[in-house]
Amino acid sequence: MTTEGPILHADLDSFYASVEQRDDPKLRGRPVIVGGGVVLAASYEAKAYGVRTAMGGGQARRLCPAAIVVPPRMRAYSEASKAVFEVFGNTTPLVEGISIDEAFLDVGGLLKIAGTPSRIAAKLRKDVLEQVGLPITVGVARTKFLAKVASGVAKPDGLLVVPHDKELEFLHPLPVERLWGVGKVTAQKLRERGVTTVGQMEGFGEKELVRMLGRGVGAHLHALSHNDDPRRVQTGRRRRSIGAQRALGSRPRSPAELDATLLTLADRLARRLRAAQRVCRTVVLRMRFADFTKATRSHTLLEATEQTGAIVAAARGLLATARPLIDERGLTLIGLALTNLSKDDSIQLALPFGAKPRDALDSTLDTVRDRFGAKSITRAVHLGQVEEPWVPLLPD
Known part of the structure; x- marks a missing residue:
């Protein structure tokens, strides 16, 4: 019996920039910015200089003068996304697309057919690289929330498995910003109370978090700090x-x-x-x-x-x-x-x-x-x- 969770969160690394580097060998290993007026994507070489998505183009070029700025090619990104999702579909029929470059996959029923979730995740990364030519990071956990956190920690081009008995040990040292729903305002409120990590948040208790942040946000973050996320991977939903x-x-x-x-x-x-x-x-x-x-x-x-x-x-x-x-x-x-x-x-x-x-x-x-x-x-x-x-x- 495996101690690994059945949920995979697969997330392409710097998707637009990775497509540009894949299609133009001269861009590989160099800082790439997609979009001129506003940064739509930045390669990890550009991110090392502080360039971030949604940053103004002028500021990005000042931070990274050596960056190569390329115009966006939305058709190329759409085709790459379709190819990656085809790999997802060949891995498991239970795929929930989150955006053009990420998805949740439920592989819980494939143990006897394809092996443990970590083995499936490793093969998925290999298949995406070989068939589509793009790096992808995968987080493996018992819940969707924790699988997404794991993939974020594992970036770039990584694989991270969070076993059942290590969930809180992994989660609690992380900064509160790793939790869904914690933006700048909520993070500031927490830091004013001395809360900088998920583990410190857990110590406050649900009632105190509700008083501090409001009923909806407080209850939500208290649940996540305990890795309480009952949502299942959903397929076949029509777009809302x-x-x-x-x-x-x-x-x-x-x-x-x-x-x-x-x-x-x-x-x-x-x-x-x-x-x-x-x-x-x-x-x-x-x-x-x-x-x-x-x-x-x-x-x-x-x-x-x-x-x-x-x-x-x-x-x-x-x-x-x-x-x-x-x-x-x-x-x-x-x-x-x-x-x-x-x-x-x-x-x-x-x-x-x-x-x-x-x-x-x-x-x-x-x-x-x-x-x-x-x-x-x-x-x-x-x-x-x-x-x-x-x-x-x-x-x-």
Whole structure:
């Protein structure tokens, strides 16, 4: 009987930068930054100089003058991700994708077929490297939470197994920031109480943590400090949201430029929504500022929709409410997400009842773009614009 947990957390190392180094041998072993205005990814050679994702491009180049800056190639990253997930699927049918470059795998039922979880994890790393050409780190543990922590500790290009009887011994010396849900604000509150490690947090007890951090956060962190995470690897779930975002760089953007970017986001997402035969109820605006802080604004519609006009109107309203914050902090990235998705035949029709009409303009534009390409027709505000780098909107 193995003492190893059945959950693997597999996480590609510096994914975008690793793809660039794989495809261009001249970049291997050298500091690479993906994205100019905003750092979308940095190789570990660049990270050694302090370069981090979401950092402004100017600051990154000052920290690492020798860095090689390359433009993002989203199609290449998408193809690499698909290839890696094919390896995941060949390892176990129980795969829960978390983002484009990481997933949970449940290998608990493969002991007699493929061996222990650590053996499976080692083979998985070997298969990804040989078949896709990318390094990947894997954490192995009894819970999803601890497997993810283990992979974070093992990076880069590592494998770390946390046995059942060593869980708290491994977890408690780690800094509190390793726990899901501990950001800068929560970490500061804990440090003001002298709590810097997970083990010190456990000593406070749940009631004290709830008084300190609030009911939801306090109870959540108390559970994690004991490795209490009952969630199972879930497969086959339909997406709860779709989204996209665009890096803006450090240059100030006019209201007209931001509106044009927002229209592009809304057009693309609405088209994807209709292609998937889905409707949305909530529009979410996501922003990242020059000081690296983030903010979101959301609006829930009275009726579910797939119409571009309704989505654009909601997005513009959210952008208007965020204008003071944008003017104060400077916007470096803007994103739009459509959530509360459901099938397009599940809409509760308003009186008088009848078939749900599809917007004629939306249908016509979809037909033209499907036949002649996504760039065959565009809004007038986009004419003459230089294409900015796109960034996949990943789950939080």
